[in-house]
Amino acid sequence: MTDTPVVAPMIFISYRRDDSSGHVGRLYDALSAHFGRKRLFFDIDHIAPGQDFVRVLEDSLNRSSVMIVVMGKRWAGSGKIGARRIDDPNDFVRLEVASGLRRPELKLIPALLQGTKMPSASALPDDLKELSRRNAIELSDLRWREDVDRLMAGLESDMASRAPQRAAAELVRKMREVTGAPSLASGLRSKWMLIAAAVIVAVLGLRAVMGHRGAPARTPERFSAAITSTAASSVPVADDPAAIPSQLDQAARSALVAGRKWRGDAVLTQIVATAPDSAASGGSYRVQFGFRSPTDGAGYALTTGASGDAKPERLDAVPMSSIHALPDTFIDLSAAVDAARKAGMYGGLREGRLASITSRGSMRAAWRLRGESDRSRMYYIDASSGEALPPPPRPKALVDKVKRLFH
Numbered sequence: 001m002t003d004t005p006v007v008a009p010m011i012f013i014s015y016r017r018d019d020s021s022g023h024v025g026r027l028y029d030a031l032s033a034h035f036g037r038k039r040l041f042f043d044i045d046h047i048a049p050g051q052d053f054v055r056v057l058e059d060s061l062n063r064s065s066v067m068i069v070v071m072g073k074r075w076a077g078s079g080k081i082g083a084r085r086i087d088d089p090n091d092f093v094r095l096e097v098a099s100g101l102r103r104p105e106l107k108l109i110p111a112l113l114q115g116t117k118m119p120s121a122s123a124l125p126d127d128l129k130e131l132s133r134r135n136a137i138e139l140s141d142l143r144w145r146e147d148v149d150r151l152m153a154g155l156e157s158d159m160a161s162r163a164p165q166r167a168a169a170e171l172v173r174k175m176r177e178v179t180g181a182p183s184l185a186s187g188l189r190s191k192w193m194l195i196a197a198a199v200i201v202a203v204l205g206l207r208a209v210m211g212h213r214g215a216p217a218r219t220p221e222r223f224s225a226a227i228t229s230t231a232a233s234s235v236p237v238a239d240d241p242a243a244i245p246s247q248l249d250q251a252a253r254s255a256l257v258a259g260r261k262w263r264g265d266a267v268l269t270q271i272v273a274t275a276p277d278s279a280a281s282g283g284s285y286r287v288q289f290g291f292r293s294p295t296d297g298a299g300y301a302l303t304t305g306a307s308g309d310a311k312p313e314r315l316d317a318v319p320m321s322s323i324h325a326l327p328d329t330f331i332d333l334s335a336a337v338d339a340a341r342k343a344g345m346y347g348g349l350r351e352g353r354l355a356s357i358t359s360r361g362s363m364r365a366a367w368r369l370r371g372e373s374d375r376s377r378m379y380y381i382d383a384s385s386g387e388a389l390p391p392p393p394r395p396k397a398l399v400d401k402v403k404r405l406f407h
Helices: 017-035 053-062 092-101 126-133 144-161 163-179 188-212 220-231 248-262 333-342 396-405
Strands: 010-014 064-071 107-113 137-139 233-235 244-246 267-274 286-292 299-304 310-315 349-359 362-371 378-382
Touching: 010 017, 010 053, 010 092, 017 064, 017 107, 017 144, 053 064, 053 092, 064 092, 092 107, 092 126, 107 144, 137 144, 144 248, 244 248, 244 333, 248 267, 248 286, 248 299, 333 349, 333 362, 333 378, 349 378
Parallel strands: 010 064, 064 107, 107 137
Antiparallel strands: 233 244, 267 286, 267 349, 286 299, 299 310, 349 362, 362 378
């Protein structure tokens, strides 16, 4: 019996187009660069022509852990003869926010633009009055980057802490769909399902609490261990004795948060996945995230293993000109292995290293793969397109040294 894959929680962005579309576009770009586009619901990207708005809304909220309500000075909207659009029961923005407020497992965050004040309860329709009691965050044009960074830090924490509740809520929703029960409170079967759901919530909650109780302070190492061990999963790849790490782009974004606790300007420059070499490793790949500071070239690495702990390591400084940050998105290691097999690699994967290389006259991020069967040969796969690349040119100093050895 295999485990059902867990879908990463989403962030739902609610806004009124004629009030804040420009600011929301900037916010969307920042959040998608950090969390990935698939983790965001943004109506322009996610509602296709002809789709049922209410059905898409309900489905997206069921998969979301956080809703951000972006509010500018015209958020309430104006309609005919001075009426406000927010007072219309069929107003899309009102429907979105009201649906979000009805979900206790959903964290709802008002984001106030350009000095906008939070509306009072008396200024809101009955189904939105609770919105006035939600703690808001301000997004100012003058300190946009700092405000958005503060928002993203809060989202990281909220989404992690609400994962058990969201999982339980999703389970209850699926139970309703399967049984056709209108409410878990009616009928003998529903009562037993309610008990089962309560037990699952308790177990998930206990696991979350026990994960924090008795743990040391959240140093960068502990912080990284918590997020990278949960962000990365594994998938089987043909001819490999161990499951290859996947979702590494998601794990990299989480690891970068920890790396910037070491240095605020740290950039992620490489990811190295090494195959297990003994039973002591637990049969899992060891994954190392390497960071560099563009200020002085200093380095820092976090290595995770089967235990979920992260081992910190300081690295020797390198010339600043040699530091190249990895892109926010890249093909997964398993996809790179498949491409390498088509290029001739066989047997298990010994090591996969994602870093920047010079290929065809330009700098690009690429996976460098080494197999177990022929460790002397390297395979290079473009991390953007998945295309097999020729080996990068050897440094001139190394070429000259080899020539001297044979002359």
